[in-house]
Amino acid sequence: MDLKALHSVSYGLYVITSKDGERINGQIANTVFQISSEPPTIAISINKQNLTNELITKSGLFAVSVLRQETPLSLIGQFGFKSGRDVDKFAGINYRTTPQGLPYLVDDALASIEAKVIQSVDAGTHNIFIGELTAAEVLKQSNPMTYAYYHQVKRGSTPPSAPTYIKENERRKGMDIYECTICGYEYDPAEGDPENDIEPGTPFAELPDEWVCPVCGAGKDAFEKIG
């Protein structure tokens, strides 16, 4: 059985949010699909260990912020590689709330969808929550972030058609790629880290000591040279 077959399944990228009383939380997920159109229902799959699962189970409500392609890695790191049990994930984030009071992202969401849980399915490590839409809003016209695109960006790889593309055999000394051992982000000196003002052409060794992984926030010592 070659589980790489699962890599060809396509996904978008979403922040799923919920609340319990005053407590709000959200997490990255790629597992959202529509089920029926009348009434409009969607399904999401959420790991049972996550705080968001706990809040959805308690409130019977969830909201989906559909991320746009330009979403910075740092936002995905904030909602995907941290736990709401440890940090307030919405600190510093521009958000509004749905009619039922669930947070949704303003700057990086194409659309916001609010749903009430009509069925919760125990699927082993995860719950599938089936929700009937209670509110839906288009926020921006742009391309959605896909899981494939995110992995391409996170790998620091650039399509050959892009102006910053450098052929492997043209890679210069000191331009080795380093990978974050925590989250898999790859620092490619040819790309730099524009979100954090690191210009293309900056070798890993010349990154400032205070530089951290743009996805998960790990320090430089969590990185290993991979090529």
Add this chain to the structure above:
Amino acid sequence: MDLKALHSVSYGLYVITSKDGERINGQIANTVFQISSEPPTIAISINKQNLTNELITKSGLFAVSVLRQETPLSLIGQFGFKSGRDVDKFAGINYRTTPQGLPYLVDDALASIEAKVIQSVDAGTHNIFIGELTAAEVLKQSNPMTYAYYHQVKRGSTPPSAPTYIKENERRKGMDIYECTICGYEYDPAEGDPENDIEPGTPFAELPDEWVCPVCGAGKDAFEKIG
């Protein structure tokens, strides 16, 4: 509530197959996601009225062929706009079978995944089938067909970066776009219908009388001018 919010959810495109004894069938679906990794499980959502739903319910088995981006519209029409109750959808199709004997596509599938149903969820108009993987194979290295890409191609629209792109205001007389009233395919004379040897630049009126919609097979009289 603006249901267009649901249009920003990203999907791939798949042929879901099943069998009951000697009887095989398959259908287009865009609703596939992975749930857990140990054991590997996936969820699919299938309309209750479809023959494939009936076969999955009877056999407790389904297979997913992940379609590649180059999949011709005619194949999507064959599996998406016809019913296995009326036609043998696999007539003329190059297919092989999974270990349990379920058909999967050879020419246009990137991967084949076979699963046995471990849970069936009644979700109104649809069933969600949760399956544990029993076999998985990578067949090709290429890009998957996404639902967004399919709609772009079906609309006859071409990205501005493509060589065949013609600006709206450069459109010449006789180059009106016609839409299939059955399936929504748009015939754009600027694109032609290369799958059926209709060259770019062929006005709708000059299509041969025997020409049919490349997606659903409807005749020319099912088309209406839209622009």
